[in-house]
Amino acid sequence: MEREDILKEMGIKEPQKEDIESILENENVSYLVGGKKISKRKLSLAVIAGTLIFVLLISTFYFLTNSPEREYRDKVRTFKKMIQEKNLEGKDVSNVVELSRKAEIAYRNEDYNLALELIKRAVEELRRL
Amino acid sequence: MKKLNRYDVLALGIIVVSTLLSLKRLNIFPVFVNIFYHMSTAKGFDIAGGVVLHDFWEFAPLGRTHLYPPLLHVIMAFMYEFLPMVTVGKIISFIMFPLVQLSVFFYTREIFDRKTAFYVVLLITIPFNFYRSQALTNATSLVLVLTPLIFWAVEKNKLLSSVILMSLALYTHISMSHIVGAALIIYAVTNKDKRKMILKTLAFSYLLFLPWMIHILINYGEMTSETFGTILQSEIHLIPMFFGFIGLVYCFLKKKYYYLPAMYFLSMIVILYKYPMRFWAHIALGISILGGISLSEIENSILRNQKRYGLRIGFVVAILFLIGFNLFDPVFSTTPLGNEFENKDPTILTLTKGNIAPSLITPETMDLCRIVESNTEPDDIFFITNPTIGCLITSVTGRSQMQGMWHEVQPDLKTPPSAAKLFIADTNFLNEAKKRNPDFLRNLTYVGETERYIVFLQERPITAKSKIPNTVFPKILAYILLFLSFIGLIIDHRFKL
Numbered sequence: 001m002e003r004e005d006i007l008k009e010m011g012i013k014e015p016q017k018e019d020i021e022s023i024l025e026n027e028n029v030s031y032l033v034g035g036k037k038i039s040k041r042k043l044s045l046a047v048i049a050g051t052l053i054f055v056l057l058i059s060t061f062y063f064l065t066n067s068p069e070r071e072y073r074d075k076v077r078t079f080k081k082m083i084q085e086k087n088l089e090g091k092d093v094s095n096v097v098e099l100s101r102k103a104e105i106a107y108r109n110e111d112y113n114l115a116l117e118l119i120k121r122a123v124e125e126l127r128r129l
Numbered sequence: 130m131k132k133l134n135r136y137d138v139l140a141l142g143i144i145v146v147s148t149l150l151s152l153k154r155l156n157i158f159p160v161f162v163n164i165f166y167h168m169s170t171a172k173g174f175d176i177a178g179g180v181v182l183h184d185f186w187e188f189a190p191l192g193r194t195h196l197y198p199p200l201l202h203v204i205m206a207f208m209y210e211f212l213p214m215v216t217v218g219k220i221i222s223f224i225m226f227p228l229v230q231l232s233v234f235f236y237t238r239e240i241f242d243r244k245t246a247f248y249v250v251l252l253i254t255i256p257f258n259f260y261r262s263q264a265l266t267n268a269t270s271l272v273l274v275l276t277p278l279i280f281w282a283v284e285k286n287k288l289l290s291s292v293i294l295m296s297l298a299l300y301t302h303i304s305m306s307h308i309v310g311a312a313l314i315i316y317a318v319t320n321k322d323k324r325k326m327i328l329k330t331l332a333f334s335y336l337l338f339l340p341w342m343i344h345i346l347i348n349y350g351e352m353t354s355e356t357f358g359t360i361l362q363s364e365i366h367l368i369p370m371f372f373g374f375i376g377l378v379y380c381f382l383k384k385k386y387y388y389l390p391a392m393y394f395l396s397m398i399v400i401l402y403k404y405p406m407r408f409w410a411h412i413a414l415g416i417s418i419l420g421g422i423s424l425s426e427i428e429n430s431i432l433r434n435q436k437r438y439g440l441r442i443g444f445v446v447a448i449l450f451l452i453g454f455n456l457f458d459p460v461f462s463t464t465p466l467g468n469e470f471e472n473k474d475p476t477i478l479t480l481t482k483g484n485i486a487p488s489l490i491t492p493e494t495m496d497l498c499r500i501v502e503s504n505t506e507p508d509d510i511f512f513i514t515n516p517t518i519g520c521l522i523t524s525v526t527g528r529s530q531m532q533g534m535w536h537e538v539q540p541d542l543k544t545p546p547s548a549a550k551l552f553i554a555d556t557n558f559l560n561e562a563k564k565r566n567p568d569f570l571r572n573l574t575y576v577g578e579t580e581r582y583i584v585f586l587q588e589r590p591i592t593a594k595s596k597i598p599n600t601v602f603p604k605i606l607a608y609i610l611l612f613l614s615f616i617g618l619i620i621d622h623r624f625k626l
Contacts, residue, residue, distance in 0.1 A: 042382040043430050046423065050375030057374075058365065061463050065361050070467035 068112040072103070075119045082126050096125045135444060136243040139451060140234055140250040143477075147254055148227045150480035157485045159222035160264035162517045166534040167267055168218045168524030170197065171205035176527055179600030180607060182344060186523050187533030189510045190548075190593040193540035194348045198341055200300040201268045203607045214524045215490055225270035226263040229277075230254065233414065236277035237421060240284050240386055244428070244447070249421030251451055252373075253413055255458050256366040260476040262410035269407070272298045272305040273414050279309055279330075280389055282621075283316075286326055288333075289621040293614045295334035300341065305411075308400070310335075312393040319388045351538050359465055360405045366473075367459045369413060369420045376419030379426060390418040424450070493579045494518060497553070498525040500577040500584050505550055508594045512549035513582070514558045529595035548593040551576075552585045559583055 079100065103118035133141075151158075159165075173186040180199045185192045201221070208217045230250055238246035253259065263270045275298045282291035298306035310331055317327040335342070373394070380391035394415035400408040432443050458475040462468065474482060501511055501522050509528060513519040516532035523530055531549050533540075546552060552573060554562070562569045573585035 039382070040430055043379060043426055046375050046379035046382060047427070049378040050373075050423070051371070053374045053377070054371050057370075058367075058461055061361070061363060061365070061461070062468055065463040065465065065468040067467055 068116045069107075072107060072112055072116045072119055075116065075123060076103075079119060079123050079126065082123065086126065086129065088129065091129050093126075093129065096122050096129070099125060134243055136247040136447065137238070139447060140238075140243075140247040143250050143254050143451070144227060144230045144234070147230070147260075147477055147480065150477060151223060151226065154480055154483055154485060155219070155223070156487050158264065159218040159488055159490065160261060162489060162520075162534075163265050164218045164222050164267055165517055165520035165524060167201055167205060167221070168214050169520040169534075170195075170202045171209055171217065172214055172524045172527055174199070174202050174206045174604060175209055177597050177600050179603040179605075181598050181600055183598045184533065185595055185597055186527075186529045187516075187520070188540040188543060189529035189531055189595045190544060191540060191542050192598075193533070193538055194351050196303065196345055196348060196352065196538050197268070197535065198300045198303055199602075199607075200297055200611075201271055203604070203611060206604055207608050207611065215495075218490070218524070219488075221267050222264045225267060225274060226260050228274040229263055229270065229414065232274050232277040233418065236281040237418060239281055241422060242425070244443070245421050245425040247421075247447060248424040248450070249417050251454055252369045252420045252424070253417035254477065255369055255454050255475045256364075256410070256413050256460075257458075257474065257476045257479045258364050258366075258410045259413035260479075262407065266407065266411075268302045269305045269411065272302045272309070273411065275301070276309050276393070276414065277418075279313075280393070283313065283323060283326055283330060284386055284389070287621050288326065288329055290618050291326070291330040292333040292337070293617050293621075295330055296337040297614060299334060299338040303345065304403070308396045309393070311399070312389065312396040315392040315396065316389045319392070320385060322385075351541075353537055353539060360401055361463055361465045362406055363461075363463045364409045365461045365463075366413070367461060368454060368457075369416050372420035372423045373416030374419075375427075376421070376423035379423050380419060387422070390415065390422065394419055489518075490521065493581065494521055495525070496579050497582055497584070498522050500579070501528055501551060501553070502526040504576050504584070504586060508596075509550035510548070510593050510595055511551035511553060512546040513553040514555050518582075544593055547587065547589055548591060549587060550592050552587050553582050554585070555581050556583065 099118050099122035103115045103122060106112075106115035106118060169186050170184075173184065174180060177185070180203065182195050183192050184195045187193065205214075205217050205221060208220065212220075230253060233253060234246050234250050237249045263273070275294050279291055279294045279298065282288075282294055295306070295309070298309055313327045313331060317324045377391050377394060380387035394412070397408070397412055397415050400411060428443055428446055432446075455475050455477045458473045459470065460473045461470050474484070479485065497518070498521070502525075505511065505526075505528050507527060510531055511519070511522065511528055512531040513522065516530060517534055519530035519532055520534050522528065531544055531546055559569075570585075572588050574588060575583070576586050577584045
């Protein structure tokens with residue numbers, strides 16, 4: 001692409017000679033005409049390192065704030081969804097019912113680890129049916 | 130000043146649209162309650178005739194040391210010369226978001242380029258919690274407005290402007306301005322070309338700030354070391370944060386003037402120590418500058434071989450980002466009890482939908498102000514169970530209250546509510562008090578009520594009176610100084626001193 005085309009593209013009809021360089025530089029389009037080079041190596045490094053920092057931040061906060069109580073509530077949501085979606089007619093669901101009942105009792109007693117364990121087993125049982 | 134191009138039009142378009150939508154939602158301003166403190170302080174300055182070193186409008190009659198830097202209150206007191214205080218509060222709350230958009234646009238456009246400026250404005254407009262915090266934490270918001278301008282002045286070697294702007298920031302907020310100072314110091318360490326300029330800027334501005342700094346240091350013991358919120362209570366806006374971290378690394382690799390936004394971001398992490406709750410909102414300024422730089426450079430890098438249609442494709446990409454980022458704002462929120470990934474409405478969409486709590490200045494609160502004003506003399510003191518509403522009443526009526534806001538500074542002694550002329554209780558408090566003590570209403574004469582509050586006149590032998598301290602700086606001088614600082618900025622900009 002020629003400098004004149006770029007200037008035309010930008011709507012600048014008759015730029016002064018001395019203005020051209022500064023316009024191109026300011027517009028950050030000099031890379032298109034072989035002027036200022038973007039350091040691709042630096043940018044690639046920044047993308048990789050920046051993504052890593054981002055993932056590290058999110059995962060740190062995720063693990064610091066992830067509680068069995070929240071996980072239990074998530075699993076209950078999955079459990080309920082599965083019950084609605086699955087066709088359970090004629091199948092023996094007594095074990096699933098028993099596990100979910102025990103999980104709820106454990107949750108009410110604030111034993112979230114046990115509640116989570118039991119609801120996980122209930123979901124597994126349900127999946128097998 | 131560079132001529133406007135289409136990226137400028139896009140950036141200014143975002144600013145105009147968000148401002149017009151804010152105007153459409155004018156009933157939400159002032160947002161939340163923080164402005165009531167500033168309104169009551171401005172009213173206090175107005176009553177005293179200038180800047181005072183002792184709050185007489187709160188914790189009356191003894192008051193407490195006034196440590197809050199006075200610039201915002203001087204500006205508000207000046208506006209109050211022409212407008213009602215409620216309108217002043219509305220304007221201050223409303224104006225801070227468009228101002229920060231404009232100042233960051235100006236800095237990035239002048240120091241980086243137009244495309245970067247567009248992406249910065251786009252990213253800063255995404256998180257609604259930043260919009261809300263700009264409307265809410267008014268003094269901090271003003272520092273955030275001044276920060277990009279300070280950076281611009283430093284980069285352009287405009288010493289007079291940088292000293293004026295940095296001094297204004299120091300006189301606006303007790304801690305936020307030092308974060309800017311810290312960023313400049315680290316920048317000076319890494320960029321030797323700017324070392325002299327930064328040292329001069331900081332030396333002169335801190336010299337100008339010396340009187341208030343001495344006042345703060347003398348009374349430092351009265352400040353509490355309370356922290357607000359927990360570090361685990363976060364609201365991370367994933368798009369600006371993702372590009373922001375890429376920009377952070379990229380700025381470190383690019384060096385020179387790219388260092389400054391990176392240093393600013395790193396300095397802001399200090400906020401986590403005292404105000405973890407606010408950090409995730411205020412950080413939007415630093416992260417958006419970094420994110421804008423990275424987005425612009427990534428786009429340039431991808432399109433560098435598209436010699437025929439490079440500019441057009443770039444512009445189309447910019448518009449696609451503009452649409453996408455104003456529709457989706459994926460957020461990762463955490464509390465000590467759990468976390469959640471959700472899609473929140475970005476600022477423009479939130480303002481369009483209007484799902485925002487209205488202002489707490491309602492006909493009811495204004496009615497309460499009227500009752501207080503008509504039943505008291507100017508030096509009478511009132512007690513109210515909700516000191517936040519108390520600040521609003523003070524700002525409208527000028528009457529001092531027995532409690533107060535801004536709990537970082539506590540009074541040495543508190544006067545018992547029985548010494549107040551008016552006793553204002555919310556209905557819940559009153560019902561509870563009557564249950565515990567059936568004689569509670571003895572010595573109280575009913576004078577009026579609103580939906581939530583009941584106002585009583587206290588008939589007791591001793592009634593405390595508010596005492597106005599001497600001013601340390603008359604308001605007319607403060608206005609002149611403020612005016613001169615603007616003249617200084619214009620002269621420095623126009624005549625290239």
